[in-house]
Amino acid sequence: GNSVTQMEGPVTLSEEAFLTINCTYTATGYPSLFWYVQYPGEGLQLLLKATKADDKGSNKGFEATYRKETTSFHLEKGSVQVSDSAVYFCALRGSDGGATNKLIFGTGTLLAVQP
Amino acid sequence: DAGVTQSPTHLIKTRGQHVTLRCSPISGHKSVSWYQQVLGQGPQFIFQYYEKEERGRGNFPDRFSARQFPNYSSELNVNALLLGDSALYLCASRQTSTDTQYFGPGTRLTVL
Numbered sequence: 001g002n003s004v005t006q007m008e009g010p011v012t013l014s015e016e017a018f019l020t021i022n023c024t025y026t027a028t029g030y031p032s033l034f035w036y037v038q039y040p041g042e043g044l045q046l047l048l049k050a051t052k053a054d055d056k057g058s059n060k061g062f063e064a065t066y067r068k069e070t071t072s073f074h075l076e077k078g079s080v081q082v083s084d085s086a087v088y089f090c091a092l093r094g095s096d097g098g099a100t101n102k103l104i105f106g107t108g109t110l111l112a113v114q115p
Numbered sequence: 116d117a118g119v120t121q122s123p124t125h126l127i128k129t130r131g132q133h134v135t136l137r138c139s140p141i142s143g144h145k146s147v148s149w150y151q152q153v154l155g156q157g158p159q160f161i162f163q164y165y166e167k168e169e170r171g172r173g174n175f176p177d178r179f180s181a182r183q184f185p186n187y188s189s190e191l192n193v194n195a196l197l198l199g200d201s202a203l204y205l206c207a208s209r210q211t212s213t214d215t216q217y218f219g220p221g222t223r224l225t226v227l
Contacts, residue, residue: 004157032214043119043205044158044218051214089157093214101209102148102171103216105157 002027002094006106009087013080013113021075021109023064023090031092033057033066033073034103038087047075047088080113087111117142119208119219127225128196136191136222140208146170147189148216149181152203164189193224201226 007022025031032051036044048057050066050073057064062077073090090106120139128134140147146165150158160173164183178194187208193200203223207216 034215036218043203043220044207046215046217049215091157101146101214101216102160102163102173103150103158103207104160107157108155 002031002092002104004090004092004104004106006088006090006109009108009110011109011111013111015082015113015115016079017113019075019077019080019084019111021088021090021111023073023075023106025071025073025090025092027071027092027094029094030068031094033064034091034093035062035064035073035075036089036091036105038089038108040086044089080111082113082115085111085113119206119217121204121206121219121222123222124220125223125225127227129227130196130198132196132226133192133194134196134224136193136204136206136224137188138191138206138208138219139188140206141210141217144208144210144217145187146209146211147183147187148207148209149189149191150205150207150218151175152205152221154202158205161191196226198226200224 034049035047048059050057053068087108091103148163149161152158162181163171167183183189203221206219
């Protein structure tokens with residue numbers, strides 16, 4: 001079945017450091033891929049998405065490229081800020097033609113950015 | 116525009132009780148999904164409803180049920196609560212044109 005694997009956290013960085021959070025997936029066909037962010041005590045916010053191979057999603061300085069050959073969707077940001085501290089979830093929606101549009105999430109990666 | 120809204124924000128129940136959680140989707144969205152997020156884990160899919168019909172169900176016991184109303188709002192019901200049902204329950208509404216799900220702030224359920 002479909003699944004998502006994320007690097008375990010926590011990831012602790014200094015302000016202005018480069019961020020990479022790894023995400024790989026297992027799925028049949030061509031799933032859509034998403035990154036969501038969850039700030040403390042809040043629900044999930046969509047950060048970016050990509051729906052086909054080689055697509056690059058970007059938002060607020062974050063980027064991720066859909067790599068079908070490596071089944072990956074790694075999240076990157078060139079210069080993190082303290083306000084980026086949150087839990088980041090990689091997710092996929094399968095393309096198996098099922099009636100549901102359920103999202104399958106990874107376990108989340110906690111990012112802590114220190115000033 | 117208002118986002119997805121959920122009520123209540125927090126809830127404390129005891130084992131064996133019943134709970135009803137409510138969700139209002141973004142205006143114009145006809146699909147609502149429910150997810151359970153246990154502390155330290157990613158959300159797990161419970162149900163999806165579209166146009167008042169159940170379109171999918173995750174691996175949850177029959178104690179969990181849901182429904183969608185003509186105005187596309189939804190309720191999640193959980194019977195015979197167990198300690199393990201303590202979690203953040205998230206509702207998401209889906210924008211069909213962009214295939215994107217938008218999440219509400221969640222309801223934090225604590226079962227004592």
